[in-house]
Amino acid sequence: MKRIIVCLKQAVDVSQLKVDSKTSQLLTASAPKKISDFDKNALEEAIRIKEKLGEAEIYTVTVSSEDAKAVLREALAIGADKAYFVNDLSFQDLDTSATAYILTEAIKKIEEFDLILSGEASLDSFSGLVGSRLAELLNLPLITSVRKLTVEDNIVVAERTLEDAYETVKAKMPALITVTREINQPRIPSLMMIMKASKKEIVTWTATDLNIQKEKIGAKIEVIEVLAPKTERKKIMITGENKEEIAEKLAKALIQEGVVGR
Amino acid sequence: MDENKGVWVFSENYDLTLEMLGKGRKIADTLKTELVAVLVGFNVQEKANDLIKYGADKVYLIDNPALERFQAEACLSVLHNLTANYKPDILLIGSTKNGKPLAARLATRLETGCIPDCARLSVDEKGRLIGERITYGGNAVAKVTFRSKPQIATIPARAFEKPEPQDRSGEVTKLDAQIEEPKTEVVETKPLQASSVNIEEAKVIVSCGRGLEKKEDKALLEDLAKILGGQVGNSRPLAEDRKWFTEWVGLSGHKVKPKLYVACGISGVIQHVAGIRDSKMIVAINNDAEAPIFEVADYGVVGDLYEVLPALTEALKKQLQ
Numbered sequence: 094m095k096r097i098i099v100c101l102k103q104a105v106d107v108s109q110l111k112v113d114s115k116t117s118q119l120l121t122a123s124a125p126k127k128i129s130d131f132d133k134n135a136l137e138e139a140i141r142i143k144e145k146l147g148e149a150e151i152y153t154v155t156v157s158s159e160d161a162k163a164v165l166r167e168a169l170a171i172g173a174d175k176a177y178f179v180n181d182l183s184f185q186d187l188d189t190s191a192t193a194y195i196l197t198e199a200i201k202k203i204e205e206f207d208l209i210l211s212g213e214a215s216l217d218s219f220s221g222l223v224g225s226r227l228a229e230l231l232n233l234p235l236i237t238s239v240r241k242l243t244v245e246d247n248i249v250v251a252e253r254t255l256e257d258a259y260e261t262v263k264a265k266m267p268a269l270i271t272v273t274r275e276i277n278q279p280r281i282p283s284l285m286m287i288m289k290a291s292k293k294e295i296v297t298w299t300a301t302d303l304n305i306q307k308e309k310i311g312a313k314i315e316v317i318e319v320l321a322p323k324t325e326r327k328k329i330m331i332t333g334e335n336k337e338e339i340a341e342k343l344a345k346a347l348i349q350e351g352v353v354g355r
Numbered sequence: 356m357d358e359n360k361g362v363w364v365f366s367e368n369y370d371l372t373l374e375m376l377g378k379g380r381k382i383a384d385t386l387k388t389e390l391v392a393v394l395v396g397f398n399v400q401e402k403a404n405d406l407i408k409y410g411a412d413k414v415y416l417i418d419n420p421a422l423e424r425f426q427a428e429a430c431l432s433v434l435h436n437l438t439a440n441y442k443p444d445i446l447l448i449g450s451t452k453n454g455k456p457l458a459a460r461l462a463t464r465l466e467t468g469c470i471p472d473c474a475r476l477s478v479d480e481k482g483r484l485i486g487e488r489i490t491y492g493g494n495a496v497a498k499v500t501f502r503s504k505p506q507i508a509t510i511p512a513r514a515f516e517k518p519e520p521q522d523r524s525g526e527v528t529k530l531d532a533q534i535e536e537p538k539t540e541v542v543e544t545k546p547l548q549a550s551s552v553n554i555e556e557a558k559v560i561v562s563c564g565r566g567l568e569k570k571e572d573k574a575l576l577e578d579l580a581k582i583l584g585g586q587v588g589n590s591r592p593l594a595e596d597r598k599w600f601t602e603w604v605g606l607s608g609h610k611v612k613p614k615l616y617v618a619c620g621i622s623g624v625i626q627h628v629a630g631i632r633d634s635k636m637i638v639a640i641n642n643d644a645e646a647p648i649f650e651v652a653d654y655g656v657v658g659d660l661y662e663v664l665p666a667l668t669e670a671l672k673k674q675l676q
Contacts, residue, residue, distance in 0.1 A: 105491065107491050107492030107493075107494055107625070107626075108492070108624075108625075110491055110492075110494050112494065112495075119491060119494060119495050121491075188468060189459070189469065190462070190463070190466075190467075190468060190469075193463065216492060217490070217491050217492070218490055218491075219472075219489070219490055219491075219492070219606075220471050221455060221459075221471060221472075222455070222458075222459040222462075222469055222471055223459075224456075224459075225455070225456040225459035225460050225463075226459050226460070226462070226463045228460070229459070229460040229463040229464065230463060233538075234538035234539050235427070235456060235460070235538070235539070236539060237452065237455075237456045238452050250542070253452070254452065255451070255452045255453065256368075256451055256452060256512075257546060257547055258544050258545060258546045258547055259544070259545045259547065260541055260543070260544050260545075261541070261542045261543040261544075261545075262539050262540065262541050262542065263539065263540045263541075263542050264538060264539040264540070268539075274595065274607065275595070311502075312468070312502065313466075313467055313468030313501065313502050313503040314468035314469075314470055314499050314500065314501055314502060314503075315499065315500050315501070315502050316497055316498070316499050317485065317498040317499060317500055318497070318498045319490065319491070319495045319496075319497045319498075320495060320496060321494060321495055321496075322489075322495065322496045322632065324632075324650065324651050326637065326650075326651055326652055326653050327652075327653040327654065328649065328650070328652065328653070328655065329653065329654050329655070330649070330654075330655045330656070330657070331654055331655065331656050332657075336658065336662045336663055336666040337666055337669075337670070339656055339658065339663065339666070340663060340666035340667040340669065340670040341670045341674075343638070343654060343656060343667055343670070344667060344670035344671045344673075344674050345674065346654055347615065347636075347638070347654075347671070348671075348674060348675070350636060350653075352559070352614045352615040352635060352636045353559065353583050353615060353671065353675070
C-alpha cells in the first residue's frame, strides 16, 4: 500500500488580517489561522490519488510552536488518515531552513513513504522554499508548481507551469511534489466526516522526541520589519452629468498624465 | 564569514541575468567588490562576452552539452561546486519557476539562508544584503536580511532594469564542473499562448473582474486596449471560478508593472492589488463606490463598465486624433 505524506502549514488567514493604521504593523497574533490554501490542495490531491488507487495511507505533518489541533482535525475530516503534530515552544520564528530540517527529522521517524506532497508556497509568508529544501535534505526527486499529477506504479508524472510553457516531468517514487491551486478544488468535509475524524489519531512529537539540535533551528535570515505597504495614489474620483462627460474628463486626464498616446 | 567575497548572479533566463547584472553592479560598487556572472549552457561563449558588457567583471562559463537545456540537478551541482570553491558573499538567482527551487536547494546544500522574490535590494552599514518582499498575501512588505553566508536572494523578472551595454573589459573563465545525474526527466514541453506570456511586459493593461457578465464581453476591453496599444487581462475569479481564462493578474498569477492599468469591474482584493502595485498609474471603473480598488487608484469612476468603457474608448479615439 502506498503511503503519502502531506506537509500542512497552519497559516495566518491573510484575508482576515488587520493592520494597525497608526503603526502599519500587522495584527498577526489576533488573526484567525487555517490550513494554508495550497497545502489544502496538496491534501485533496493525496485523497484523489488514494481514491484512484483504491487504497493508500495519507499522513499529514505539521510543524508549529502554537496549538494547531483544530487545523489537524480539519485535515483528518477532509480525509487524512493520521496527523503528526511536531509541536515545541522552541519552534518560534522558524525560517525555511529550520522548518525543512524539522520536517525532515519527522519524516525520517515516520520512515516509509512513497510520495510527499505540499503546496508550492504558504498563504502567509509565501516563500515557496520549504518543499525544495525538504527534497534536498531527503535526497528526493523534486517536481514543483504542479498543476496535474498522475501516479503509475512507481512513477509520478506531473505537469507543471513554467513562465512560457507547460512541462510534463517524470520521476521515480519516492518523490516530492509541490502543487499549485489550479490542480484541484479541495472538498469541504461533511458532518459525517468531521465526526469520523474525531476517532483518528493525532501523534504529537516534541523537539526532544525528534532529537532536534538547537543550533540547527536558529534562523539563517533575520526579519527586520514587516509593515503594511504605503499606497501613494491620487485617488481622484471622476464625476459628470453623463457617461460621455465622465469619459471625456478621464481621457483628458490620462493624456495629460502622459500614460496614453504619443 | 569574512572570507566570502563578491556579488554573483545566475539565471537560466538571459534577460533576467542582465537585469540582475544591472542591480548587482551597483551592489558590487557599494561593497567595493567584484561582480561575477555564472553562465551555463552549450556553445554560449559569445553570450559570456556580452555579460561583461552588461556589467560583469568576471564570467564563469561552464560549457557542456549536458547543460544545453535547463536541468535542475545539473545546474545545482555546477552552482554548488562553484560557490563552495569560490565562496561568494552574495548570490542573486533569477526567481523563475526553475530558479527558485534551485536557489532553495543550493541554500540547503550550503547551509545558508535564502530570501525569495526580492523586489528591492539594498546593503546596510555592515555590508549585509537587505531584501524587500511582499508577504502576507499582499498585506505587507517584509524587510529581511541574512545571518549566514553566502547571502542568497531570488529576484523576480523585471524587478530591476536591464542596463545599457557598455564597452568594458572583463575576464571570461571557462571551468569544468562535475555534473550530477538528473533525478527527474522532462518528457514534454508545450509552449503557452503568446498572448498570455507577455502581459508582464505590456505598457498598458485593461483588465476585468467579476463585473464582467459574459466571457465574450471582453471585447469591450479589447476595443479600449487596441486604442491604447495595450493588452487585456483579468482577475483570478474569472480564471479559477468561472474558468473563462487560464491566467490571471495578481499575487498568485502575473505580477505586472505597466504605465497604465485600467481595472474594470475588479473589486480590488489585496491579492490582486499586490499584483498591480508597481503600475505607474491605476484607473478603476466599478459600480460599487465602496470597492477597495478605489483606495489604490489614481483615477476612479463609479459606474457600469458596460457604459463607461465604450464611452472612454470613443473619447480617447477623438482626443488622440
